[in-house]
Amino acid sequence: MSKVFSTNRRAVITGLTATAALSLPALPLPALAKAAPKIVIIGGGFGGASAAMTLRRALPRAAVTLIEPNPTYHACPFSNLVISGERTLDQQAFTYDGLARAGVQMVYTKAQDIDASARLVTVSGGGTIAYDRLIVAPGIDLRYDSVAGYDAAAAQIMPHGWKAGAQTQLLADRLAAMEDGGTVVMSVPRPPYRCPPGPYERASLVAHYLKTRKPKSKLILLDAQDRFSKQPLFEQAWAELYPSLIERIPGAESGRVIRVDATAGTVHTDFDSVKADLANIIPEQQAGEIAQRGGLTDATGWCPIDPVTFASTQAEDIYVIGDATIAAPMPKSAFSAHLQGEICALQILRSLPGEAPLSTTLSNTCYSYIEPDQAVSVSGVYRPDGPRFAPIAGAGGTSPLKADIGLRQSEANQARAWFHAITTDVFG
Amino acid sequence: MRTALTASLTVILMGACGAADRQPKQSAIPGEAALLAATCTGCHLSGAKSTAIPALSDRSADDLRDALLAYQQDGETVMHRLMPGYTAAQIDALSAYFAQETPDDE
Numbered sequence: 001m002s003k004v005f006s007t008n009r010r011a012v013i014t015g016l017t018a019t020a021a022l023s024l025p026a027l028p029l030p031a032l033a034k035a036a037p038k039i040v041i042i043g044g045g046f047g048g049a050s051a052a053m054t055l056r057r058a059l060p061r062a063a064v065t066l067i068e069p070n071p072t073y074h075a076c077p078f079s080n081l082v083i084s085g086e087r088t089l090d091q092q093a094f095t096y097d098g099l100a101r102a103g104v105q106m107v108y109t110k111a112q113d114i115d116a117s118a119r120l121v122t123v124s125g126g127g128t129i130a131y132d133r134l135i136v137a138p139g140i141d142l143r144y145d146s147v148a149g150y151d152a153a154a155a156q157i158m159p160h161g162w163k164a165g166a167q168t169q170l171l172a173d174r175l176a177a178m179e180d181g182g183t184v185v186m187s188v189p190r191p192p193y194r195c196p197p198g199p200y201e202r203a204s205l206v207a208h209y210l211k212t213r214k215p216k217s218k219l220i221l222l223d224a225q226d227r228f229s230k231q232p233l234f235e236q237a238w239a240e241l242y243p244s245l246i247e248r249i250p251g252a253e254s255g256r257v258i259r260v261d262a263t264a265g266t267v268h269t270d271f272d273s274v275k276a277d278l279a280n281i282i283p284e285q286q287a288g289e290i291a292q293r294g295g296l297t298d299a300t301g302w303c304p305i306d307p308v309t310f311a312s313t314q315a316e317d318i319y320v321i322g323d324a325t326i327a328a329p330m331p332k333s334a335f336s337a338h339l340q341g342e343i344c345a346l347q348i349l350r351s352l353p354g355e356a357p358l359s360t361t362l363s364n365t366c367y368s369y370i371e372p373d374q375a376v377s378v379s380g381v382y383r384p385d386g387p388r389f390a391p392i393a394g395a396g397g398t399s400p401l402k403a404d405i406g407l408r409q410s411e412a413n414q415a416r417a418w419f420h421a422i423t424t425d426v427f428g
Numbered sequence: 429m430r431t432a433l434t435a436s437l438t439v440i441l442m443g444a445c446g447a448a449d450r451q452p453k454q455s456a457i458p459g460e461a462a463l464l465a466a467t468c469t470g471c472h473l474s475g476a477k478s479t480a481i482p483a484l485s486d487r488s489a490d491d492l493r494d495a496l497l498a499y500q501q502d503g504e505t506v507m508h509r510l511m512p513g514y515t516a517a518q519i520d521a522l523s524a525y526f527a528q529e530t531p532d533d534e
Binding site for chain 2: 058343363379396400
């Protein structure tokens, strides 16, 4: 048995072109504990990369394969600072060299399908990769159909900027090219979506850009939500820093965008339409496509999981982590994805020799910039409670509403330290 | 290094080709402390020099316990919001865990 698994890396490679991987038998638990367990991860974002590194650090004989189509990862956290011209997109870029150095087998291709009964992942071109355990970390897919007239082509004119990379740069370029006196229109979708405070951080930083570079311009926030994350802190900051620059129309006042005309540059709600010089349309979202193809999503379009282990409730030996999961009140954040990747990896390591899962306490903290040198934060502490997470009473909350500039600057420094720490932890 | 990390496991680790840079933080079967500590590593980089978020790997268990318990009192920081969610026993486990961690040289 150990001989079979001593060639497992080669099996990964041959699996891409042939079906050698098919001949690998699924191992019973005691054998898995001794042999090199074969753990495959789909998706190299904060969740998938964190799971891969955790597995390699804790169990160096584990054969860990990460399937990811893009050799360069662009981080979403801090990407709003790229849009407002405070950072470059290059500063958001990370390679998987650190993971490869740690012994993670990188496979740069797209996972197309999952066969849970045969424990096989099919990749672009038809090759297969076998697994003992599969972690699916596909992030989000944008639901273009949630806004009539919006699609991939329209997103070239009205960028979403909700997956970091070319879209982030496009939005930055369009903002830089806009004439002073222009109207920026941003739409916020109905929840759940990736990064709950993200649209409001973006509004803050775009407002800062307009205030300092194009002061005759304005920002209209068409918001499907009535209440939002860190609302009192954002509204206080907008009133103090950007008075009369941001106009927010909440869902109850028909703020939800239902249609756009990219060519005409108009954005439509139920009762109104707005002419935009630059429109940033953030559509509704669902779990990444592979989660749907693999049968891991439910009717909501997201993935139900066991909150103790992150095991899919819909498939054996498959785990789902990160934005694709149903983990509320844990937010869809990089922090949560990173933590879920670690916890999932550790629970898998417990399961290999047959140890029972161990319920634990999880936390999240999200920083948001209200201007380039000031930030606010929200934290939560959670524990598994039946099929979902429950917040722990008496813990969590936001930065104080009454605070001097020193505290806001200190949280901006912590945000930078956090970004450095989390990206170093997973990408090296 | 955790005391629970046995000599035999150490041999395996040292012999492993291409193993991760960072020293393993837990024994072969991760326990309660390793699971709890996973949250901390999202912000506290092992071996971090002077940043706004300090490393946890170069402090004694007593120091860490005192600091974490102090965060259960009123205060304005992120840590003051997080630590009320943890029990004294969890704080003990975390303090012992990080005190035994080998600092990074990254």
